[in-house]
């Protein structure tokens with residue numbers, strides 16, 4: 001659990017936080033396809049804007065903020081609440097490019113748990129119940145994020161990524177879920193990951209199951 005300090009005023013006196021706007025590429029009710037919560041119904045909010053530039057990124061349309069609508073916290077909270085989802089996953093783009101305090105306070109006030117998918121390359125903000133860190137060599141995570149990580153999910157294409165996974169795991173708290181996720185377009189990474197996990201059973205495998213299920 002991560003909480004930005006000094007949020008009491010926003011939560012109690014200042015209802016204007018419901019009017020704060022975020023650039024949003026899409027928001028939808030689906031099944032969490034990846035990681036420790038795979039298979040669970042969840043509401044996704046995909047903010048626009050990313051400065052990490054992973055060449056294999058599967059949502060490149062999220063990189064530019066421009067061209068995506070701005071939605072208020074109130075609109076996003078209403079949509080998530082109406083869906084009936086028990087938790088919301090904030091993803092992107094890189095969601096930590098935005099101050100997530102207003103959005104996460106809105107969601108928490110509505111009784112929703114808040115998860116985040118992040119590269120951790122910009123400062124943490126908001127109230128976050130579950131942090132999935134997917135670190136990238138293209139723009140490294142801040143040192144601060146590691147203390148709060150619940151799940152480390154490293155995309156693997158080659159042996160270099162396994163070494164990168166180990167370096168990041170060393171910085172995570174004991175008990176962090178350690179997961180390797182094959183890059184979707186690189187089938188040979190599967191053999192690499194299977195052999196690695198058999199030899200290093202503290203790691204597990206995360207697959208992008210929504211792509212098999214053909215849901216968003």
Ligand SMILES: C[S@@+](CC[C@H](N)C(=O)[O-])C[C@H]1O[C@@H](n2cnc3c(N)ncnc32)[C@H](O)[C@@H]1O
Pocket residue numbers: 050056057058059091092093094095117118119133134153155181182183184185208
């Ligand atoms: C699109 S990113 C958005 C959130 C954040 N920018 C991040 O990278 O964590 C969501 C997740 O998809 C993973 N991902 C992106 N492209 C992928 C691909 N081609 N194959 C497998 N995983 C991918 C990312 O590593 C991350 O865990």
Ligand SMILES: Nc1nc2[nH]cc(C(=O)O)c2c(=O)[nH]1
Pocket residue numbers: 030031032033034091092117210215216
């Ligand atoms: N169903 C589904 N599960 C996901 N888990 C992480 C995703 C992401 O893009 O962050 C994602 C996504 O795009 N769809």
Ligand code: SF4
Pocket residue numbers: 050051052053054057058059062092093094119136
């Ligand atoms: S950090 Fe995430 S959204 Fe940004 S390019 Fe990499 S995978 Fe895509």
Ligand SMILES: [Mg+2]
Pocket residue numbers: 058059
């Ligand atoms: Mg995705």
